[in-house]
Amino acid sequence: MAVQEAKRANRLKSGKLVNKLVNEYWEDLINAKKTGKKVVYTTGLPIGPFMAAQDMAWIHGEGYGARVAARHEEKEPQTFAENKGFNRELCSYARTQMGCAMFAELGVPDDLNPGPIATEIPAPDAIVTCYPGCSTGPQWDWAIERVFGKKIPWFNVVIPYHMGRNGSTYMKGEEFEENVKYVVRQFEDLIKFLEVVSGKPYNWDKFQELMGVTKKVGKLRMEAMELCKAKPAPASFFDWSIQIAPVNYLTAWPGTVEAMQAVKDEVQERLDNGVSAVPNEKYRIFWEGIMNWNKLGWMADKFASYDATVVAGRYTHMAFWHEPDTIDPEHPLRGIAINHLECQLNLGYPITEERMMTLSKDYSIDGIVFHGARTCRSFSRSHFLLAENLNKKMGIQSTSFEGDMVDDSFYKEELVNTRIEALIESLEAQKSRG
Amino acid sequence: MYQNLSSDEILNKLAQIAADPYERAKEWKMETGSKIIGCYIMHFPEELLHAAGVLPIVLQVKEEPITTGHAYYPAYFCGPTRSIVDQAAKGELDFLDGFVGGDYCIQAVGGAEVVGNLLPKVSNMFFRLPVGNQPWTHGDIVQGLEELKRDIERFADKKISDEDILKSIRIYNKNRCLIREIYELKSVHPSLLTSSDMLSIIKSSMVMPKEEHNEILESLLPKLQSKKETIKEEGVRVFLSGSFCGAPKNEILELVEQSGAVVVGDDLFHGYRYISDNIAEDREPLEAIAAHYIDKNTNVPCPTRCDPKTDWPQYLVDSMRKYKADQLVIVMAQFCEPHMFFYPDIKDAMQEAGIPHLLLEISHELDSIETIKTRLEAFVEMAV
Ligand code: SF4
Ligand code: SF4
Numbered sequence: 149m150a151v152q153e154a155k156r157a158n159r160l161k162s163g164k165l166v167n168k169l170v171n172e173y174w175e176d177l178i179n180a181k182k183t184g185k186k187v188v189y190t191t192g193l194p195i196g197p198f199m200a201a202q203d204m205a206w207i208h209g210e211g212y213g214a215r216v217a218a219r220h221e222e223k224e225p226q227t228f229a230e231n232k233g234f235n236r237e238l239c240s241y242a243r244t245q246m247g248c249a250m251f252a253e254l255g256v257p258d259d260l261n262p263g264p265i266a267t268e269i270p271a272p273d274a275i276v277t278c279y280p281g282c283s284t285g286p287q288w289d290w291a292i293e294r295v296f297g298k299k300i301p302w303f304n305v306v307i308p309y310h311m312g313r314n315g316s317t318y319m320k321g322e323e324f325e326e327n328v329k330y331v332v333r334q335f336e337d338l339i340k341f342l343e344v345v346s347g348k349p350y351n352w353d354k355f356q357e358l359m360g361v362t363k364k365v366g367k368l369r370m371e372a373m374e375l376c377k378a379k380p381a382p383a384s385f386f387d388w389s390i391q392i393a394p395v396n397y398l399t400a401w402p403g404t405v406e407a408m409q410a411v412k413d414e415v416q417e418r419l420d421n422g423v424s425a426v427p428n429e430k431y432r433i434f435w436e437g438i439m440n441w442n443k444l445g446w447m448a449d450k451f452a453s454y455d456a457t458v459v460a461g462r463y464t465h466m467a468f469w470h471e472p473d474t475i476d477p478e479h480p481l482r483g484i485a486i487n488h489l490e491c492q493l494n495l496g497y498p499i500t501e502e503r504m505m506t507l508s509k510d511y512s513i514d515g516i517v518f519h520g521a522r523t524c525r526s527f528s529r530s531h532f533l534l535a536e537n538l539n540k541k542m543g544i545q546s547t548s549f550e551g552d553m554v555d556d557s558f559y560k561e562e563l564v565n566t567r568i569e570a571l572i573e574s575l576e577a578q579k580s581r582g
Numbered sequence: 583m584y585q586n587l588s589s590d591e592i593l594n595k596l597a598q599i600a601a602d603p604y605e606r607a608k609e610w611k612m613e614t615g616s617k618i619i620g621c622y623i624m625h626f627p628e629e630l631l632h633a634a635g636v637l638p639i640v641l642q643v644k645e646e647p648i649t650t651g652h653a654y655y656p657a658y659f660c661g662p663t664r665s666i667v668d669q670a671a672k673g674e675l676d677f678l679d680g681f682v683g684g685d686y687c688i689q690a691v692g693g694a695e696v697v698g699n700l701l702p703k704v705s706n707m708f709f710r711l712p713v714g715n716q717p718w719t720h721g722d723i724v725q726g727l728e729e730l731k732r733d734i735e736r737f738a739d740k741k742i743s744d745e746d747i748l749k750s751i752r753i754y755n756k757n758r759c760l761i762r763e764i765y766e767l768k769s770v771h772p773s774l775l776t777s778s779d780m781l782s783i784i785k786s787s788m789v790m791p792k793e794e795h796n797e798i799l800e801s802l803l804p805k806l807q808s809k810k811e812t813i814k815e816e817g818v819r820v821f822l823s824g825s826f827c828g829a830p831k832n833e834i835l836e837l838v839e840q841s842g843a844v845v846v847g848d849d850l851f852h853g854y855r856y857i858s859d860n861i862a863e864d865r866e867p868l869e870a871i872a873a874h875y876i877d878k879n880t881n882v883p884c885p886t887r888c889d890p891k892t893d894w895p896q897y898l899v900d901s902m903r904k905y906k907a908d909q910l911v912i913v914m915a916q917f918c919e920p921h922m923f924f925y926p927d928i929k930d931a932m933q934e935a936g937i938p939h940l941l942l943e944i945s946h947e948l949d950s951i952e953t954i955k956t957r958l959e960a961f962v963e964m965a966v
Contacts, residue, residue, distance in 0.1 A: 532696075
């Protein structure tokens with residue numbers, strides 16, 4: 149029987165540097181209009197450098213939702229959105245941002261008292277969508293476009309789903325090559341669009357420089373994560389979730405190289421000194437699904453108390469500049485397209501399964517936790533198949549529970565406890581059978 | 583063969599086909615030895631598949647509760663996608679030779695992934711239909727059609743000529759014209775056909791050879807024309823909206839009418855949305871099909887198409903006026919994200935236009951049928 153002692157996850161300390169950058173970014177965004185910057189709303193994968201090159205500010209819808217939740221300010225915008233008719237089954241990131249957008253456009257109703265982050269974000273001058281593997285993304289941006297009276301120019305980069313037709317696999321094949329070309333062409337049009345919005349010719353030099361930074365940060369992160377193939381793992385999936393901003397909405401932000409270098413150095417140092425993310429690692433777990441941001445700290449300690457390290461995850465390991473070598477800073481569009489096309493949500497099922505099997509081998513995974521984020525159906529769409537097939541093909545056991553990204557009303561703590569406990573028990577039984 | 587039947591007999595026949603939606607296709611396969619392709623519900627160029635000599639059918643939601651499928655797709659996905667997964671899991675789709683999934687909605691993408699896994703012997707194809715309406719969208723849709731054409735040609739082992747596609751377009755256009763004529767009749771004489779009758783007409787069209795369906799409709803139309811004189815009109819005029827991939831259940835349609843309403847128009851996918859517009863016959867065929875995707879969305883806007891030049895709420899307000907409808911009943915499949923994103927705008931537009939509306943969020947299992955009944959009755963009562 150698994151015994152749960154109160155042990156705590158040994159989280160990376162260098163994460164503090166990232167916090168500093170995050171704070172700078174939000175400060176800059178809040179003051180964007182005052183400093184004469186245009187503000188672009190974006191969703192989907194990180195396209196900040198496209199705007200940064202033109203000295204424009206950008207806000208990333210999901211990053212925003214997560215930030216609002218991290219500040220415990222999510223309830224008011226979510227309530228406002230619900231009162232306006234947005235069903236609580238809609239993507240909670242979208243609902244949260246919609247609520248904030250409506251605060252900005254319609255004003256704050258008397259009966260709500262939202263926090264500063266939810267109300268201080270400027271209205272958009274343009275909207276750019278770049279959503280892989282989820283139709284909700286563009287639909288959400290369209291809803292924002294309507295909230296602001298259909299006056300905001302909107303550019304939608306259509307990222308085609310990489311199904312794996314006619315033998316195309318991860319980063320290979322006719323379908324893949326066609327898709328890359330298609331996305332590159334749209335990026336060229338996006339650049340023309342941004343020239344119009346910003347009113348000046350595109351600053352390619354700056355863009356290339358920023359993509360050089362992106363490549364460096366992406367590489368550092370992938371290398372740092374790969375150090376965690378070691379047993380015991382020096383850092384966990386929860387650390388990588390906390391450190392996501394520098395490769396997400398903070399992509400190419402000043403200071404990200406140093407921050408990620410510090411993270412990598414700390415992981416290396418831990419490895420050299422035999423320090424692990426979980427004091428007494430017995431089990432290695434894969435987290436499948438988007439993060440439950442409200443529960444991150446609780447989850448990290450929960451697994452630690454079962455001597456289980458959540459070593460890797462689809463969210464962290466299969467997206468966010470996970471293929472940095474494909475980026476040529478001199479000619480960056482192809483590399484950006486590849487990273488976006490081949491990210492976790494955009495891959496057809498057989499490719500996803502193949503990638504997960506590879507990661508499971510590389511990280512010596514014993515079990516998988518499927519976090520079925522209730523309002524992120526893009527992520528949970530393949531959970532049942534993955535659970536069945538990874539068990540069949542690799543003997544990996546799993547458990548699942550429902551939760552959400554930023555709406556904790558979908559989360560049932562008791563059930564989560566029981567499910568995690570049951571997984572650990574079966575892993576324990578499997579280990580004792582040898 | 584249908585000439586000698588009365589309109590009611592013909593409608594019964596169509597209702598039978600619709601109730602057991604894959605039977606006619608299976609018979610056709612036996613008769614012809616040809617292949618059947620299932621389309622994972624909305625937005626597929628059936629004409630292009632038809633041109634390859636195969637029978638494209640639109641996969642249908644079944645009324646029965648989901649059982650085996652629970653193991654493959656979470657319960658918080660929409661009923662239409664779960665129902666098709668369930669059918670695949672139960673072996674009910676084994677008669678298919680191929681199926682085509684599409685990217686119009688992530689829940690449909692995921693459903694098709696599961697079906698692909700459950701039916702490994704069935705050829706698994708995909709139609710990429712870029713959203714939006716930018717200067718390059720038309721060309722991008724043509725490219726998506728060319729990719730599908732290439733895959734269908736491999737599947738059917740047949741080159742598809744422009745002439746083949748044009749021939750199919752003509753057959754499908756004819757079907758749409760005939761159904762639109764029935765719609766026109768019904769909008770003027772709403773009691774001529776129940777909304778379940780309309781549903782049978784559309785649903786049967788989706789699952790049987792169009793040539794045969796055209797013949798049936800050609801027999802039905804004159805009979806309806808002559809019957810219309812004897813119809814007494816009564817009831818609150820209701821416009822029915824929503825219900826994307828899955829047809830609204832007959833039980834719901836019956837409740838609307840039992841509450842004292844007559845349905846004068848709709849924008850259902852299993853309704854006017856399916857036949858609202860023809861494909862041009864005087865253009866290069868793939869270009870014409872691509873243009874059709876943009877144009878029909880201007881006619882009857884679809885929230886999955888992300889075209890900011892369209893205005894679904896305004897379309898609804900205009901339709902209410904056009905059909906002199908008193909009330910709007912919105913049927914929303916539970917968990918249907920594209921629809922949920924639009925409801926607040928529709929609500930505002932209706933309030934602004936002074937049009938009463940009722941939102942019915944319907945679960946696949948119809949677990950709140952009594953509440954739905956009470957709400958519908960109270961709503962229709964308001965207009966009496
Ligand atoms: S449902 Fe998930 S993938 Fe889709 S927009 Fe929301 S968070 Fe993104
Ligand atoms: S459009 Fe709605 S009904 Fe259709 S697959 Fe998507 S969620 Fe389901």
